[in-house]
Amino acid sequence: MTSIKDKKVITIGIVHEMTGLSERKIRYYEERGLVFPDRTPRGTRKYSFSDIELLMEIANKREEGVQTYEIKQDLNNKKKKEEYRDEMIRGQLNAQFNIRK
Amino acid sequence: MTSIKDKKVITIGIVHEMTGLSERKIRYYEERGLVFPDRTPRGTRKYSFSDIELLMEIANKREEGVQTYEIKQDLNNKKKKEEYRDEMIRGQLNAQFNIRK
DNA sequence: CGTGTAAGGAATTCTGACACG
DNA sequence: CGTGTAAGGAATTCTGACACG
Numbered sequence: 469m470t471s472i473k474d475k476k477v478i479t480i481g482i483v484h485e486m487t488g489l490s491e492r493k494i495r496y497y498e499e500r501g502l503v504f505p506d507r508t509p510r511g512t513r514k515y516s517f518s519d520i521e522l523l524m525e526i527a528n529k530r531e532e533g534v535q536t537y538e539i540k541q542d543l544n545n546k547k548k549k550e551e552y553r554d555e556m557i558r559g560q561l562n563a564q565f566n567i568r569k
Numbered sequence: 570m571t572s573i574k575d576k577k578v579i580t581i582g583i584v585h586e587m588t589g590l591s592e593r594k595i596r597y598y599e600e601r602g603l604v605f606p607d608r609t610p611r612g613t614r615k616y617s618f619s620d621i622e623l624l625m626e627i628a629n630k631r632e633e634g635v636q637t638y639e640i641k642q643d644l645n646n647k648k649k650k651e652e653y654r655d656e657m658i659r660g661q662l663n664a665q666f667n668i669r670k
Numbered sequence: 671c672g673t674g675t676a677a678g679g680a681a682t683t684c685t686g687a688c689a690c691g
Numbered sequence: 692c693g694t695g696t697a698a699g700g701a702a703t704t705c706t707g708a709c710a711c712g
Contacts, residue, residue, distance in 0.1 A: 472618055477579045477587070479682095481703065482615065486578070491704080492673055500672095510681060512704060514583065517573055535671070580703095582682065592683080593694055601693095611702060613683060636692070 476506035476514040483515050487523050497526055500536040502543065577607035577615040584616050588624050598627055601637040603644065 480491050487494075497503050498513075503522060505513040515523075522543075529539045581592050588595075598604050599614075604623060606614040616624075623644075630640045 473573060475618075477583050479580055479583070479704080481609070482578050482580070485609070490673075492675085495705090496672065508582070508586070508681095510705095512681080517576075530672085537671090580683080591694075593696085596684090597693065609702095611684095613702080631693085638692090 473517040476516045476519070478515045478517075478520070480505075480513050480515070483520060483523065486520055487527065489523060489527055493527075494523065497523065497536065500540065502526055502536060502540055574618040577617045577620070579616045579618075579621070581606075581614050581616070584621060584624065587621055588628065590624060590628055594628075595624065598624065598637065601641065603627055603637060603641055 478486075480494055483489070483494055484491050494503070495513075498505060503515070503519055503526075505515045505519060507513060526536075526539055529542075530536075579587075581595055584590070584595055585592055595604070596614075599606060604616070604620055604627075606616045606620060608614060627637075627640055630643075631637075
């Protein structure tokens with residue numbers, strides 16, 4: 469589930485380089501609850517490769533005029549759907565397991 | 570051949586956090602030709618996940634008392650072997666291809 | 671709402687050097 | 692040879708705020 473892509477190790481300057489987004493925007497999307505970087509002991513933000521992909525998706529949506537709040541809703545829906553699907557699968561596996569007992 | 574693990578995006582402070590090596594050591598191993606970080610436009614070093622693995626290997630060797638020069642030789646030998654092997658494989662593939670022509 | 675920018679401080683990184691062993 | 696450390700400067704990052712639309 470968690471791979472190297474989810475390790476939070478990239479500082480905001482590099483994220484800026486990679487995405488082309490201003491640091492202001494990157495911090496703002498965090499403020500609006502769209503991205504969740506880790507922090508070093510002294511507060512420097514650390515992002516993962518997945519975060520960078522996410523930021524680029526956000527940038528695309530923003531270009532289409534989608535507001536941060538809606539983007540957030542979409543992201544949450546996507547997450548909920550995935551969780552629901554995973555739970556269904558788990559349920560099916562358990563059912564199979566119980567039948568064979 | 571090159572994956573996400575080879576993207577040079579991690580600053581030296583984070584590398585220090587992840588490996589436990591002092592920044593002095595990390596820079597010294599570069600000076601000795603063991604690691605090759607990229608640089609940002611203004612000179613800040615950037616390392617990859619592969620570099621971090623390599624640094625941990627180096628750290629182990631150093632604990633065993635192996636000198637940086639020998640470590641470098643070992644690394645070069647390993648690289649040469651891999652290149653040789655790859656060339657053999659390519660040669661075999663070409664041979665097969667030519668037979669069928 | 672989403673972004674830019676100037677502000678001031680704190681933490682980071684860099685290089686070249688001296689020290690010790 | 693391999694590392695630590697103090698030195699000084701340059702670049703980075705952070706937060707809170709004001710501006711504009």
